[in-house]
Structure formats: structure tokens, C-alpha cells
Amino acid sequence: MDCIFCKIVSGEIPSSKVYEDEKVLAFKDINPMAPVHILVIPKEHISGASEINESNSAVVAHIFEVAAKLAKDMKLENGFRIVTNCGPDAGQTVNHLHFHLIGGKKLNLQLG
Ligand code: 5GP
Ligand code: ZN
Helix, strand or coil, X not given: CCCHHHHHHHCCCCCCEEEECCCEEEEEXXXXXXXXXXXXXXXXXCCCHHHCCCCCCHHHHHHHHHHHHHHXXXXXXXXXEEECXXXXXXXXXXXXXXXXXXXXXCCCCCCC
């Protein structure tokens, strides 16, 4: 499949990994918006938040556990944001479900 993030999972495209287990991968965003900007993704290809369903949603809970652990590791005790963009109106540019973990500075509130 021609998916950048599947290629990052397989190792075909290199990335700066910060966490990996059998279900998920976390790596640094190539174009960081803040001092900490990590993408947490399921290894399984799910095209976006609109494709989460009863049979694949467990990985989403796991992603949030990993994000909380990474936020502690990265010392984001002042707070952080977790964002997922879905579809063109939200500006999704990679059609493989991913959660941005952003922090390390005072974040602007831009939700729409
Ligand atoms: P979206 O706009 O879909 O919510 O987020 C996609 C994110 O993936 C962007 O923040 C972009 O910088 C990041 N990205 C795109 N291609 C690559 C890549 O090849 N490597 C890494 N590490 N990040 C990427
Ligand atoms: Zn993919």
C-alpha cells in the first residue's frame, strides 16, 4: 500500500522513533509545531478517525496510554495537546490514523 506511515512502520522510510510495541509506533514529526511534537500511530493501517469501529478501537485506548506515558517521559507536566485531523476540512495530509502529541510551550487555542 502506498502509505507513508505504513512505510515508517515497516522501516522502509526512516523516522526518529520514541516508542514502539507490537501495536503502536511513536516518532517525531518531521515538521514540529512545538518543542515536543510526536505522532502516535497504530501499526495497523486505519485511514483516519472516521474509520474507527468496534473491531479496531482498542488500539486507540492503547495510543492514549502511550501518549500519557510519553508526556511524562518528555516532562510535559505543564500540559500538552492530543489532536487528530480527519479529512480535508480538518487538514489531514496523511491518510493513516495518527495522533499529534504536542507540548513544551504555551499552545495557541486554534480549534477551528
Ligand atoms: P496531518 O496534517 O495529517 O494531521 O499530519 C501529518 C503530519 O505528518 C504532519 O505534521 C507532517 O509534518 C508529518 N509527516 C509527514 N510526512 C512525514 C514523514 O515522512 N516523517 C515524519 N516523521 N513526519 C511526517
Ligand atoms: Zn498506512
